[in-house]
Amino acid sequence: SDTAPLRRGLPIPQGISKPTFLSAVDELRKLLGTEHVLLNDKEIKNGWYMESPNTHDMMPLFDSEEFIASAVVYPGSVEDVKLIVKWANRHLIPLFPISIGRNLGYGGSAPRVRGSVTIDLGHRMNRxxxxxxxxxxxxxxxxxxxxxxxxxxxxxxxxxxxxxxxxxxxxxxxxxxxxxxxxxxxxxxxxxxxxxxxxxxxxxxxxxxxxxxxxxxxxxxxxxxxxxxxxxxxxxxxxxxxxxxxxxxxxxxxxxxxxxxNPGGFESFMYTFANESDLAPLIEIIRPLRISNILENVAQLRHGLQTLSVKGLPRTEYFAGSGPMPDDVVRKHLRKTATGECAWVYYGMSYGPAHIRGHKLDVIDKEFHRIPGCRRIDPSTLPADEYFWSRDRIASGTPDLEELKWVNWMPNGSHIAFSPVSPIRGKDAENLFALARKRHAEAGIDLMPAFCVGLREMHLIVEIVFDAEDAEIKRKAEKCLRDMIDDAAKLGYGEYRTHLALMDQVAGTYSWNDNALMKFNNTLKDALDPNGILAPGRCGIWPERYRNRGWEL
Ligand code: ADP
The missing domain is CATH 3.30.465.10 (Uridine Diphospho-n-acetylenolpyruvylglucosamine Reductase; domain 3)
Structure with missing residues (x-):
């Protein structure tokens, strides 16, 4: 019901008694107005994406009450934010600022330190x-x-x-x-x-x-x-x-x-590639095209399985077995879709008036067809609800939500990302794909990689979709992620961004010259935030009050 308490009780920040904390919250209410400070003492609820909670990660990798706020405060101005900062310094209460808090796959709105007071900036400061x-x-x-x-x-x-x-x-x-x-x-x-x-x-x-x-x-x-x-x-x-x-x-x-x-025109295009082994030669073709801006936007190369999963049906519609869905099963189902049977799907867009696009699209078509079995899918053959049109909207600046659909792949669908960056080289793509494949197979999890080519680098985004109510699969997902981070680091790859739960490990891979970078960050942290009140632990940076005291995960 609406009034059920939290299973683990009100998450009081560490080092403060409950009465002291509650009287500090009362003080904050007097400063900002009672209605702008909410205690998080009721059972947590997950809305859908547009009603996502601001108190916790709605896609938790650990216990759902682990990364959770004690209270949420809604400043209405810069002056309010300053009052909150002063208050936190007085009481040594950790703060965690969010803007909207829809950072799904990376921790959502959750604070890194249990019991932090979340500053929901976006709620009232939205001009x-x-x-x-x-x-x-x-x-x-x-x-x-x-x-x-x-x-x-x-x-x-x-x-x-x-x-x-x-x-x-x-x-x-x-x-x-x-x-x-x-x-x-x-x-x-x-x-x-x-x-x-x-x-x-x-x-x-x-x-x-x-x-x-x-x-x-x-x-x-x-x-x-x-x-x-x-x-x-x-x-x-x-x-x-x-x-x-x-x-x-x-x-x-x-x-x-x-x-x-507005570039004066735009045109999305989609190509499929028949074999997983096409990855390396294709990435070699993409690199010069992307760097010279013939491919003008982030080049997305997705595994065929994602074209299935983004249709929004649960995995059980396609496969009843356990462990990663076998390749022949993926292909069998893809054959029935507008995309057809393939290993990889490329989504891109060309910008400008038709005569300018035509020249670039010709070059791309010729280059991509160097891969045997490459097929261009004619967009006019695609139904209006095909995912392709979502990519078309996004690449032309119109916000969309279709991408949420693949979360339905599992019951209580949640996702968490492994996101390493590398140069745009065939060998790097193969290395990262191989290590992700190995660790997913060990964990029994479907592998859904997407290579997103920036300009001189590519992000590999692997989203693990898991059932948030299944403790066993969450443990496997965590091990899979941690193994991939370590494997990647040994080969010289690092993540561009990560979930709250993995920030210490990822920060630890950026260790060159006796952790010189983290030492510098710690120096800045201690100088700027001597009481250590702001988002302790975010991106692996811990203030002195917390550092090496068992907070690192
Ligand atoms: P979105 O809703 O766009 O996904 P969030 O509001 O969840 O983004 O922000 C992502 C992360 O960035 C947060 O978890 C927080 O650590 C940090 N962050 C967001 N907004 C601010 C801000 N205004 N000041 C400082 N850090 C912020």
């Missing part, structure tokens, strides 16, 4: 502060989703002039996704590279009890940088933005973003 139709830029608050930004362009009649870039799922926050270095599928897909200017509340409190707010780049100018803030990301002096992404050094309250001019 689009500016869309500049001359400069093709915007300035947003944390609660602005890709959907909201897109809708605003439509509302202002600007969609024929400019596009946003959206990731696979459009319900996330522009700021949250960019800070976690997420990607999208237009030529502006590298969100971090496309941002310009941050406003950041720092976690420390000065001697006079003050909290600092800074603006990066041109925003640091005395006038606040309203002039060039979103046009030139660097400003003068050290370029500091980087330390606020995938970190726990500050709370971002504003961010500038560049918008893409």
């Amino acid at each position: 689009i502060l500016d869309i500049n139709a001359d400069d093709f830029t915007c300035l947003v608050e944390p609660g602005v989703t890709f959907y909201a930004l897109h809708e605003e362009l439509v509302k202002r009649g600007l969609e024929d002039k400019m596009w946003i870039d959206t990731p696979d799922l459009g319900g996330g926050s522009v700021i949250g996704n960019t800070l976690d270095r997420g990607v999208g599928y237009t030529p502006y897909g590298d969100h971090w590279a496309c941002h310009s200017g941050l406003e950041v509340v720092l976690p420390g409190v000065g001697e006079k009890g003050d909290v600092s707010v800074l603006r990066t780049g041109m925003g640091a100018l005395g006038v606040g940088g309203e002039n060039t803030w979103q046009c030139f990301p660097y400003g003068f002096g050290p370029y500091n933005d980087g330390i606020f992404s995938q970190s726990n050094f500050g709370i971002v309250t504003k961010m500038g973003m560049t918008l893409m001019p």
Whole structure:
């Protein structure tokens, strides 16, 4: 029922008694208004994607009450955020900022430290502060989703002039996704590279009890940088933005973003490749095409199994056995789809007016056909509900949700990602595919790899889909992920992003020269956040108060 308590009780932050914590929460309520502070003492609930919870990871790899907030606070302004930071420093209570909290596969809205107070920035701070139709830029608050930004362009009649870039799922926050270095599928897909200017509340409190707010780049100018803030990301002096992404050094309250001019036409295309062994030669063909921008957006090469799973039916519709679905079964079912029997499917888009696209598409067609058995699927033969059209919308800047469907593959479907990066080389693709295959076979889990080619690198995204109610499969999934991270590190590959549960391990693989990078991050952490209140443990960075005291996983 609505009033059932949490199984493990209210998750009080470590080192504080319950009465002390509750009186601190009362104090916070007085500061911000009672209705803006919620205690997380009721049974946790998972809504669907658009109603995702802000208290925990709705796709938990461990016990569902492990990574969980003690309370959620809803600031309405930068001043509120400063009050919260001061409060946390007074009581030594860990804070965990989220923008929207739909970071699914990487921890959702959950804090790394059980009992942290989550700052849900997006709930009330959700204004689009500016869309500049001359400069093709915007300035947003944390609660602005890709959907909201897109809708605003439509509302202002600007969609024929400019596009946003959206990731696979459009319900996330522009700021949250960019800070976690997420990607999208237009030529502006590298969100971090496309941002310009941050406003950041720092976690420390000065001697006079003050909290600092800074603006990066041109925003640091005395006038606040309203002039060039979103046009030139660097400003003068050290370029500091980087330390606020995938970190726990500050709370971002504003961010500038560049918008893409409407290219005057676009055309999606899809190719299939017959054999798994086509992977290496195909990647060799993709590299020069991508680097020279003949392939203009993130090149997505997906395993055929994903074309099945994204139809949204449970795995049992296709296969009743246990262990990874055999290849001949995948092929048999693919034969009945519009995609046809294949090992790999390539999704791409060409931009510009028809005469410009035609030239590029001809080059691509000729190059891809160097692989025997390559087939171009004519989009006009594809029904309107085919996944291809979801990719078409995303690559042309229209947010979408189709990608959620493959979560239905398992009951209580959850997913968690293994996301290593490598150069765009056939050998690297083979290495990563082979190690993922081996570890998935050992764990008895279906392998669904997608290679996403940026510009000079590729991300391999392997999503493990699991039943969140099945403790045994969760243990196997965790082992599979940990083995893949270690195997990859030995071969010189590292992850670009990871789930809360795996952050220490992934950070540990970036160990060159006696962990020089983590030592530097620790130095920054201790200087900026001496009380260690902000997102302890995020991306493997622990404040001194927690470091080497058994928190690392
Ligand atoms: P999305 O909903 O777009 O997927 P989230 O809001 O879940 O993104 O953000 C992803 C992660 O980035 C969060 O878990 C948090 O660690 C960090 N983050 C998000 N927003 C902020 C912010 N405004 N300031 C600092 N860190 C943030």
